[in-house]
Amino acid sequence: MVEFKKFENGFEYVEVSNSSARVRIALQGAHVFHFARINEEPILWLSDTSDFETGKAIRGGVPICWPSFGMNNPELPQHGFARVCMWRVENYREIDKKTTQIIFTLKDTQESRELWNYSFLLELKVTISETLVMELITTNLDDKPFIITQAFHTYFQISDISNVAIGGLSDKPYLDALTDKHHVQKGDITFSGEFDCVFQEVESEILLIDKNCTIRIKNEGSSSVVVWNPWIEKCKRMSGMRDDAYKEFVCIESANAFEDFKILEPKEFHTLKATIC
Numbered sequence: 001m002v003e004f005k006k007f008e009n010g011f012e013y014v015e016v017s018n019s020s021a022r023v024r025i026a027l028q029g030a031h032v033f034h035f036a037r038i039n040e041e042p043i044l045w046l047s048d049t050s051d052f053e054t055g056k057a058i059r060g061g062v063p064i065c066w067p068s069f070g071m072n073n074p075e076l077p078q079h080g081f082a083r084v085c086m087w088r089v090e091n092y093r094e095i096d097k098k099t100t101q102i103i104f105t106l107k108d109t110q111e112s113r114e115l116w117n118y119s120f121l122l123e124l125k126v127t128i129s130e131t132l133v134m135e136l137i138t139t140n141l142d143d144k145p146f147i148i149t150q151a152f153h154t155y156f157q158i159s160d161i162s163n164v165a166i167g168g169l170s171d172k173p174y175l176d177a178l179t180d181k182h183h184v185q186k187g188d189i190t191f192s193g194e195f196d197c198v199f200q201e202v203e204s205e206i207l208l209i210d211k212n213c214t215i216r217i218k219n220e221g222s223s224s225v226v227v228w229n230p231w232i233e234k235c236k237r238m239s240g241m242r243d244d245a246y247k248e249f250v251c252i253e254s255a256n257a258f259e260d261f262k263i264l265e266p267k268e269f270h271t272l273k274a275t276i277c
């Protein structure tokens with residue numbers, strides 16, 4: 001079932017439910033802000049102080065960073081502009097009783113061209129079953145090539161930051177964004193302070209190992225993964241989250257960031273795909 005809904009302030013979202021799971025996706029940013037299997041706890045973290053406000057990114061869920069990740073393109077706002085644009089629902093269909101697919105699109109506007117002077121089509125295909133699959137397809141509709149960096153900046157709900165480990169990144173080179181230094185990861189990641197690292201050359205599955213469950217993240221069309229937790233001090237400075245919210249989430253971001261940028265020639269397209277199960 002696909003239902004078009006609004007919060008009291010008029011902020012619009014789509015709720016998709018089937019016999020496997022339920023998701024909620026805001027039209028602003030095509031932002032998936034809820035995903036839970038039926039009778040289970042949410043897999044995505046959503047800040048309980050996040051405002052659903054026009055022009056402001058939702059804190060939690062899956063912000064889409066596009067056409068620039070972080071400050072990879074310093075001429076654009078942090079994480080680009082797609083997360084605060086109004087997308088359109090293009091199509092939806094029930095594949096079977098357990099699986100629903102919905103497609104959102106975003107095209108360039110006069111406003112977007114003032115920030116980034118290219119013509120493009122951006123599509124987000126979300127397939128909902130016990131697994132959440134997100135595909136972000138960028139097509140260059142311009143007559144000149146463009147460069148993108150991007151990410152599904154996914155916030156995962158966890159029992160407590162002290163309980164979790166992240167597997168699948170051992171032996172991968174990474175840039176520590178806090179020190180701007182390059183290292184190689186040894187073993188699983190655990191957290192005891194602020195963490196903001198960009199892993200490169202990642203082809204394998206990533207595991208988010210919590211006390212009572214393990215989530216698997218498989219990325220395609222991407223070889224970079226960002227792992228982020230703000231920890232105590234940065235959390236206090238962050239907008240849209242409680243001071244101790246850092247205990248409740250970790251971001252594992254399916255990306256094309258830094259050296260993993262993509263150049264698209266006219267008419268070319270690229271798909272970034274993340275499968276969460």
Ligand code: TA6
Pocket residue numbers: 057070078079153196226228253
């Ligand atoms: O992906 C990690 C990161 O770039 C952090 O450096 C960080 O502050 C964050 O994303 C959240 O960014 P935002 O613009 O959503 O506040």
